[in-house]
Amino acid sequence: KGVEKWPRGEEKVWKDGLRGVDKDIPDITKSFVHHVQTSLARQAYNLDEAGAYQAAALSARDNLLVNWNETQLHFNAKPTKRAYYLSLEFLMGRTLDNALLNLGLKDKYTDGINKLGFGLEDLLEQERDAALGNGGLGRLAACYLDSSASQELPVWGYGLRYQYGIFQQLIGPDGSQLEAPDPWLQHDNPWEIPRADVTYEIRFYGHSERVDGMKAVWSGGQEVLAMAYDVMIPGYDTKNTNNLRLWESKPKRGFDLNSFNAGDYERAVESSNSAAAITSVLYPNDHTTFGKELRLKQQYFWTAASLSDIxxxxxxxxxxxxxxxxxxxxxxxxxxxxxAIPELMRILVDEEDLSWDSAWDIVTRTFFFTNHTVLPEALEKWPVTLMQQLLPRHMQIIFDINMIFLQAVEKKFPGDRDKLARMSLIEEGFPQNVRMANLACIGSRKVNGVAELHSELLKATIMKDFVEFFGTDKFFNVTNGITPRRWLDQCNPRLSQLISETLKLPKASFLKDLSQLEGLLKHVDEPGLIKKWAAVKQSNKERLAHYVETTTGHQINTQAMFDVQIKRLHEYKRQTLNILGVIYRYLKIKAMTPAERKKVNPKVVFFAGKAAPGYYIAKLTIRLIVNVARIINVDPDTKDLLSLFFLPDYSVSLAEILIPASDISQHISTAGTEASGTSNMKFCLNGGLLVGTVDGANIEIAEEVGEQNVFFFGHLTPAVEDLRYQHMYHPVPIEQKCPELANVINEVSSGRFGDGGVYEPLLNTIRQNDYYLLTEDFDSYIKALKLVDEAYQDRTEWIKKSIRTTAKMGKFSSDRAIQDYAQECWNIESNKLP
Ligand code: 7GP
Structure with a gap:
């Protein structure tokens, strides 16, 4: 009759036992105390802030789980199409604050926890970031999960549960980056549910034998277990709560009893150690690949477990x-x-007995591929020999896919050997390599880049031959987005409140439809709003100043302009351009008369970001920044007008303090190298202005907010290739090309900021072929910064720019981006819990 029978026992008894979501303060305090008593085995007498955080988190988790359970039941009730987001990185940050805001319970928790003698804000500070990612790609995945749940879409994430997240960054006595492990699971993690019952066996090595035609049997080798951990992803202002499933590797057998009995204890635990190693650590490389076996193991382990589960x-x-x-x-x-592409082929052909062609048809209708960079060093390649050994069956499948594909290419473009060589899944040479981007492209229904310019560049460069072969329809753009819940309401509650008052709308209204911020435009000229807007920025600057003072002991002038560049350290992002610009400014101020100095706009420059541990040049840049800061921050001639901070151990939580406090932020990559950038969107949403190159999403931001509100500089993408050619074959000495920059470089080299010799390798990248074109852009960069100073003098006009910028950020909500994916690719629909 369409009514399911109650599965077991007495329905009423079951239902009476179920817990609902806490609604009132007494429910919350009760559940808090209950967890103190039973989960933590403590009492009011011996509960510190760390314990109180745990109790608050466990109580919030109960609420999330109620919704999580209902969501799964709801989506299982009738066959629904689902989408799965496979990402090796999820840079989640902290959870408690976000969970309470999404549940709509933050105010009640604040009051309840007060009654118990704690402050919620203090407890939030107790939480450790979940930092299972490197940078942009991983944080984007986290924003996309938030948007999927908030829009009630059936989307699950799949990733790895690394024992160690991105390393902790310390600064050594000489100013260099040092790395320490991030044992984030050392304390109980209340935000995950271990699923000992959800496990899969994953095979490595062994041999593959063809049976008939395209089919084969893969056997032998080593088997390990993948065990699921579920992380709840609450939607905002909805009961819908999605899932992020992370896999942990475990030995299939605890240890080898035969070896143990033979007295070889080491051998007995060897295989169990090697199984556990698979998910032990996140690779800290951003935009580079190293071809390490363990990394390939991680990739297969994760895709195979996820596919089995799906x-x-x-x-x-x-x-x-x-x-x-x-x-x-x-x-x-x-x-x-x-x-996942050859793995699904393997399952369909070898296990499900499908023909090769039907299997390939299914595969190419299931997968969608997003590219996040056009930098050549980031294009993944795996040595054929390594793949053959670790995944013999997959290597066969890749060869078969390649053979059939190249036949089709040959048919369409007869005799074009070069094209065949470029499009082949195998790069010839010693060693031969498997080209993962080519495989991802031909195995997917659609391919997209992450901003307009980037998607165009993809089609014109790495995907050019594929566009000619498949046609343009397969290639499209989804400009990245950010979640306004975390990146406005959570990190900048005062601004969110002010917007709500100004628009006369509840927060939930614009936090779910960010285009409503446009309503602010009507109020731009209201003196009342301008004053309040400035006051919010000021209080955010004071919050940051407080953080800096408590962590470094330095006091900051919060009346100064705050200039921020926070992102992974990379030559293409050109932190070096920024620090050389700071030195230029320092030298200028030094040379001024006291009267001239009076006219200078005081500025505090902030950097934060990690360098890959093996990236020598990027680490030298950090060292230079730190040592320049050590000189200029104590120089009595300049210190009131210019100070500089490198804040160590950049994280999502630190970004949440820095972004709302910025007046101006820097997004200054060489044109055509930054695929999108997402912090640019976060700064603008919080009313910070941009100085940037015509690159990535900067371009679309300027389209929205108007070019008069963005400080653009530098060469454009089409010029870059020619300039590089010039540098290579017709070099002009730096003294001639860019004397101001040459002077700055000489000051560094002559030891003004400590041993100049140390920085020679860094300076040589500029003196020699200057691949990232600092000498080409330095002058226009300095001019742009001058315009920034001038604009900042008229504070009212500046605030108006700030309001206009925030007002036009609707496009950059990750809700919009997720809708693009849901419609262009996934073909899934929202399904709200009653
Ligand atoms: C980054 C891009 O560099 C950045 O521009 C973009 O905003 C972000 O992805 C999200 O799309 N790429 C990575 O983080 C990365 O690791 C190599 O790319 C695969």
């Missing part, structure tokens, strides 16, 4: 396997999960 869920629907793409879409976050 397939099991699909099979529960009782539909024929041919309908798989009608119920499943899988987004590949860059090439890291590309092995």
């Amino acid at each position: 397939l099991r869920r699909f099979k529960n629907l009782g539909k024929p396997i041919g309908e798989f793409p009608e119920y499943v879409s899988i987004q590949l976050n860059d090439t890291h999960p590309t092995l």
Whole structure:
């Protein structure tokens, strides 16, 4: 009759036992105390802030779980198409604050926790960031999960549960970056549910034997277990709560009893150690690949476990396997999960007995591929020999895919050997390599870049041959987005409140439809708003100043302009341009008369960001920044007008303090190198202005807010290639090309900021072929900064620019981006819990 029978026992008894979501303060305090008593085995007498955080987190988690459970039941009730976001990185940051805001319970928790003698804000500070990512790609994945849940879309994330997240960054006595591990799971993690019952066996090595035609049997080798941990992803202002499933590797057998009995204890635990190693650590490289076996193991382990899980869920629907793409879409976050393509082929051909062609048809309707960079050093390649050894069956499948594909290319473009060589999945040479981007492209239904310019560049460069082969329809753009819940309401509650008062709308209204911020435009000229807007910025600057004072002991002039560049250290992002610009400014001020100095706009420059541990030049840049700061921050001639901070150990939580406090931020990559950037969007949403190159999403931001509100400088993308050619073949000495910069470089080199010799390798990258074109852009960069100073003198006009900028950020909500994916790729629909 369409009514399911109650599965077991007495329905009423079950239902009476169920807990709902806490609604009132007494529910909250009760659940807090209950967790103190039973989960933590403590009492009011011996509860410190760390314990109180745990109790608050456990109580919030109970609420999330109620919704999580209902969501899963709801989506399982009828066959629904689902999308899966496969990402090797999820840079989640802290959870408690976000959970309370999304549940709509923050105010009640604040009051309840007060009654128990603690302050919620203090407890929030107790939480450690979940930092399972390097930078932009990982944080984007986290924003996308928030938006999927908030829009009630059936989307799950799949990733790895690394024992160690991104390393902790310390600054050594000589100013260099030092790395320490990030044992983030040392204390109990209340935000995950171990699922000992959800495990899969994953095979490595062994051999593959063809049976008939395209089919084969893969056996032998080593088997490890993948165990699931579920992380709740609450939507904002909805009960819908999605799931992020992270896999942990475990030995299939605890240890080898035979070796143990033979007295070889070391051998007995060897395989269990090697299994556990797979998910031990996040690779800290951003935009580079090293071809390490353990990394390939991570990739296969994760894609194989995720696919098994997805397939099991699909099979529960009782539909024929041919309908798989009608119920499943899988987004590949860059090439890291590309092995999912040959893995699904293997399952369909070898285990499900499908013909090669039907299997390939299913595969190419299931996957979608997002590229996040055009930098050549980031294009993943794996040595064929390594792949053959670790994944013999997958290597066969890749060869077969390649053979069939190249036949089709040959048919379409007869005799074009160069094209075949470029499009092949195998790069010839010693060693031969598998090109993961080519595989991801041909195995996916669609391919996208992450901002307009980047998507165009993709089509014109690394995907050019593929565009000619497949046609342009397969290639499209989804400009990145950010979640306004974390990046406005959570990190800048005062601004969120002011916007709500100004628009006369509840926060939930614009936090769910960010285009409503446009309503601010009507109020730009109101003196009342201008004053309040300035006051919010000021209080955020004071919050940052307080952080700096408590962590470094330095006092900051909060009346000064705050200028911020926070992102991974990379030559293409040109932190070096920024620090050389700071030195230029310092030297200028030094040379001024006291009267001239009176006219200078005081400025505090902030840097933060990690360098990959093996990236020598990037680490030298950090060292230079730190040592320049040590000189100029104590120089009595300049210190009131210019100070400089490198804040160590950049994280999501630190970004939440820095971004709302910025007057201006720097997004100054060489044109055509930054695929999108997402912090640029965060700064603008919080009313900070940009100085930047015509690159990535800067361009679309300027389109929205108007070029008069962005400080652009530098050469444009089409010029870059020619300039590099000039540098290579017709070099002009730096003294001639850019005397101001030459002077700055000489000051560094002559030891003004400590041993100049140390920085020679860094300075030589500029003196020699200057691949990132600092000598080409330095002069226009300095001019742009001058315009920034001038604009800042008229504070009222500046605040108006700030309001206009915030007002026009609607496009950059990750809700919009997720809708683009849901419609262009996944073909899934919202499904709200009653
Ligand atoms: C980054 C891009 O560099 C950045 O421009 C973009 O905003 C972000 O992805 C999100 O799309 N790329 C990475 O973080 C990365 O690791 C190599 O790319 C695969």
